[in-house]
Amino acid sequence: MILELPLLAFMVMTAAGAVLVKDLISSVFxxxxxxxxxALVWALLGAVDVAFVEAVVGAGLATVFFLLTLFVTSEEDxxxxxxxxxxxxxxxxxxxxxxLLYGAADLPSFGDPLSPASxxxxxxxxxGSVEQTRTPNVVTAILMDYRALDTLIETIVIFTAxxxxxxxxxxxxx
Amino acid sequence: xIEAHDSVIxxxxxxxxxxxxQLFGIYVLVFGQYGPGGGFVGGVIxxxxxxxxxxxxxxxxxxxxxxxxxxxxxxxxxxxFAGVGGLCLIGGGQFLNYTHLQxxxxxxxxxxxxxxxxTQIGVAADVAVTGVSIAISLSAEDEDLSDD
Numbered sequence: 001m002i003l004e005l006p007l008l009a010f011m012v013m014t015a016a017g018a019v020l021v022k023d024l025i026s027s028v029f030x031x032x033x034x035x036x037x038x039a040l041v042w043a044l045l046g047a048v049d050v051a052f053v054e055a056v057v058g059a060g061l062a063t064v065f066f067l068l069t070l071f072v073t074s075e076e077d078x079x080x081x082x083x084x085x086x087x088x089x090x091x092x093x094x095x096x097x098x099x100l101l102y103g104a105a106d107l108p109s110f111g112d113p114l115s116p117a118s119x120x121x122x123x124x125x126x127x128g129s130v131e132q133t134r135t136p137n138v139v140t141a142i143l144m145d146y147r148a149l150d151t152l153i154e155t156i157v158i159f160t161a162x163x164x165x166x167x168x169x170x171x172x173x174x
Numbered sequence: 175x176i177e178a179h180d181s182v183i184x185x186x187x188x189x190x191x192x193x194x195x196q197l198f199g200i201y202v203l204v205f206g207q208y209g210p211g212g213g214f215v216g217g218v219i220x221x222x223x224x225x226x227x228x229x230x231x232x233x234x235x236x237x238x239x240x241x242x243x244x245x246x247x248x249x250x251x252x253x254x255f256a257g258v259g260g261l262c263l264i265g266g267g268q269f270l271n272y273t274h275l276q277x278x279x280x281x282x283x284x285x286x287x288x289x290x291x292x293t294q295i296g297v298a299a300d301v302a303v304t305g306v307s308i309a310i311s312l313s314a315e316d317e318d319l320s321d322d
């Protein structure tokens with residue numbers, strides 16, 4: 001597709017920019033841009049639900065949380081001293097990249113109907129979700145019905161995160 | 175503690191945008207069985223609208239009463255979700271098997287539909303309350319910052 005390469009290049013640029021920029025507020029906004037670009041990529045790949053979550057959470061809520069954190073701490077990047085790149089990273093990271101690319105050659109191609117991911121239980125869900133649950137959106141049917149226990153545990157995780165933030169950050173009101 | 179913003183433009187726009195955002199959040203939550211969206215995204219949009227109200231009108235402002243009221247409901251969404259599972263247990267089936275929801279007059283797919291809708295409302299409530307709670311926790315700086 002013609003849009004994929006520019007989006008991918010823009011993602012790499014924003015990811016590098018979020019790490020490299022000195023001002024932390026700029027870094028937060030660049031990270032939000034990265035999340036939104038990632039959402040566009042997922043929408044291009046056909047994963048609309050994931051794209052929706054990424055756009056709302058990554059570009060919206062996480063940015064607000066980062067900004068609120070910066071407002072109560074410091075907006076200056078004072079602790080990070082940028083030293084020179086260690087030689088282990090210069091040697092190790094290209095090796096890791098070559099190994100990952102070597103492994104990626106064995107992955108099934110995008111949308112392959114014979115890949116293991118789309119032959120195991122996916123056909124059961126895709127064929128049965130409308131008859132069994134009256135839910136045309138199969139992603140919702142999988143998340144909330146076929147895999148409801150996983151979603152319950154995720155909800156517990158979110159609840160625990162909120163409780164932990166309240167316990168750590170809030171002080172006793174006078 | 176977040177104070178109210180003193181710009182008229184922002185306050186007026188907030189009064190316009192926040193109800194639309196909440197309506198859109200409820201739409202995404204209810205429409206999640208037919209299109210993209212669902213409980214998680216709807217809850218996040220609801221949380222974002224309430225955080226916006228807190229940021230614009232202040233934490234104790236009269237127009238952000240929903241965000242402060244909703245904090246009392248922490249854990250309610252989880253209770254709804256697990257409660258639906260418990261109702262399935264009471265109905266004689268496995269945990270979260272919506273076929274055993276004892277609703278008279280509904281066949282099995284419709285019971286699954288109702289179960290999915292209820293658990294989505296539970297997830298949305300949990301996510302919305304948690305989002306507002308984290309935002310208020312993060313902004314809970316008060317006047318005695320010097321004693322630590």
